[in-house]
Amino acid sequence: xxxxxxxxxxxxxxxxxxxxxxxxxxxxxxxxxxxxxxxxxxxxxxxxxxxxxxxxxxxxxxxxxxxxxxxxxxxxxxxxxxxxxxxxxxxxxxxxxxxxxxxxxxxxxxxxxxxxxxxxxxxxxxxxxxxxxxxxxxxxxxxxxxxxxxxxxxxxxxxxxxxxxxxxxxxxxxxxxxxxxxxxxxxxxxxxxxxxxxxxxxxxxxxxxxxxxxx
Amino acid sequence: xxxxxxxxxxxxxxxxxxxxxxxxxxxxxxxxxxxxxxxxxxxxxxxxxxxxxxxxxxxxxxxxxxxxxxxxxxxxxxxxxxxxxxxxxxxxxxxxxxxxxxxxxxxxxxxxxxxxxxxxxxxxxxxxxxxxxxxxxxxxxxxxxxxxxxxxxxxxxxxxxxxxxxxxxxxxxxxxxxxxxxxxxx
Numbered sequence: 001x002x003x004x005x006x007x008x009x010x011x012x013x014x015x016x017x018x019x020x021x022x023x024x025x026x027x028x029x030x031x032x033x034x035x036x037x038x039x040x041x042x043x044x045x046x047x048x049x050x051x052x053x054x055x056x057x058x059x060x061x062x063x064x065x066x067x068x069x070x071x072x073x074x075x076x077x078x079x080x081x082x083x084x085x086x087x088x089x090x091x092x093x094x095x096x097x098x099x100x101x102x103x104x105x106x107x108x109x110x111x112x113x114x115x116x117x118x119x120x121x122x123x124x125x126x127x128x129x130x131x132x133x134x135x136x137x138x139x140x141x142x143x144x145x146x147x148x149x150x151x152x153x154x155x156x157x158x159x160x161x162x163x164x165x166x167x168x169x170x171x172x173x174x175x176x177x178x179x180x181x182x183x184x185x186x187x188x189x190x191x192x193x194x195x196x197x198x199x200x201x202x203x204x205x206x207x208x209x210x211x212x213x214x215x
Numbered sequence: 216x217x218x219x220x221x222x223x224x225x226x227x228x229x230x231x232x233x234x235x236x237x238x239x240x241x242x243x244x245x246x247x248x249x250x251x252x253x254x255x256x257x258x259x260x261x262x263x264x265x266x267x268x269x270x271x272x273x274x275x276x277x278x279x280x281x282x283x284x285x286x287x288x289x290x291x292x293x294x295x296x297x298x299x300x301x302x303x304x305x306x307x308x309x310x311x312x313x314x315x316x317x318x319x320x321x322x323x324x325x326x327x328x329x330x331x332x333x334x335x336x337x338x339x340x341x342x343x344x345x346x347x348x349x350x351x352x353x354x355x356x357x358x359x360x361x362x363x364x365x366x367x368x369x370x371x372x373x374x375x376x377x378x379x380x381x382x383x384x385x386x387x388x389x390x391x392x393x394x395x396x397x398x399x400x401x
Contacts, residue, residue, distance in 0.1 A: 004366060006366070007362070007363065007366050011391065014388065014391055014392075016391050016392075016395050017395060017398065017399070018344075018363070018391060018394065018395065021340060021344065022340075022341065023363065023364055024341055025255060025258075025259070025341070025364075026332075026334065026335075026339065026341040026342050026345060027258055027262070027264070027332060028264070028332070028333040028334060029254075029264065030264065033264075033268075034250055034251055034254070037246060037250050037271075038243045038246040038247055038250070040272070041246055041272060041275045041276070041279075042239065042242075042243070044272055044276060045275075045276055045279050048276065
């Protein structure tokens with residue numbers, strides 16, 4: 001074969017001993033293997049095709065589920081989790097070193113001071129002085145309110161009493177004269193007058209009502 | 216290697232496979248035509264008959280599934296060898312991962328398989344050659360086998376392995392040197 005010669009020539013060009021070696025495979029092949037291989041391959045393909053062509057069985061599950069099961073499931077799970085934890089002890093299983101909480105404030109203060117030593121010391125007002133100061137504040141507030149109250153009262157009363165005082169200062173004879181010279185109201189005439197024929201302006205009506213104290 | 220007559224024959228096989236009525240018959244013919252070549256190509260890689268049979272069956276199943284889409288841009292022969300090579304290399308990778316071995320340990324595994332073969336005789340040159348080939352890296356082993364045993368032209372080999380002709384020539388050259396060195400005991 002030309003190709004075999006080509007390969008041999010190529011190997012000779014490489015000065016390789018492989019050029020003259022027999023190219024036979026030493027492996028054993030079971031008897032009849034190649035005769036049966038095509039049928040074996042066909043059988044394998046057939047099995048694969050059958051496995052891929054699964055009948056169109058119904059995918060519906062035959063089992064029944066309680067009504068609203070899935071709607072309530074989340075809540076039940078959460079409730080169950082809380083129920084499970086109900087028996088758990090409330091106390092934590094951790095231990096605290098003896099005297100820990102008693103010493104803690106001092107430790108924190110010391111640590112805070114150590115971190116910022118240049119800071120000015122906060123002014124500490126003794127509890128008693130603070131109490132008196134608070135009392136004085138309340139006292140000042142009370143005095144202020146009282147003063148405002150008294151002042152308002154006097155202003156209001158002054159307004160009210162001035163009218164009465166003015167009337168009180170008018171002599172009785174003058175009042176009498178006024179009443180005598182004022183036109184008497186003819187009651188009969190008023191009653192016989194048809195109100196609907198009265199040509200009254202709204203403004204007049206309103207003014208009258210205001211003067212007589214109607215709201 | 217396929218000549219012109221062979222290529223016509225391959226074309227007829229592919230065309231008749233696409234006919235539903237002729238599919239099984241043409242496929243049987245294809246298997247009969249290429250089974251031994253593909254078998255030995257795979258066995259030279261994996262050594263044991265049972266593993267070779269498994270891989271070879273997988274190769275032909277892939278051919279059955281994909282021959283409809285084969286556009287004959289390359290020879291059928293090249294296409295078949297490409298599938299066979301990839302299946303064998305994939306199998307070897309999986310084997311290595313399953314046994315969690317390093318590259319050097321891999322040589323020992325296949326050496327053990329070689330020693331377990333029926334009629335193994337390290338004094339016979341054909342067994343010695345097989346031992347030498349097993350020392351080659353996988354891809355170089357494929358190059359050596361395709362060239363030395365299958366007498367595949369470098370251009371065809373380039374289609375099978377997706378490597379340039381120049382790189383394949385260099386690889387084969389180095390493989391020959393290593394095999395020779397092993398055989399002569401250097």
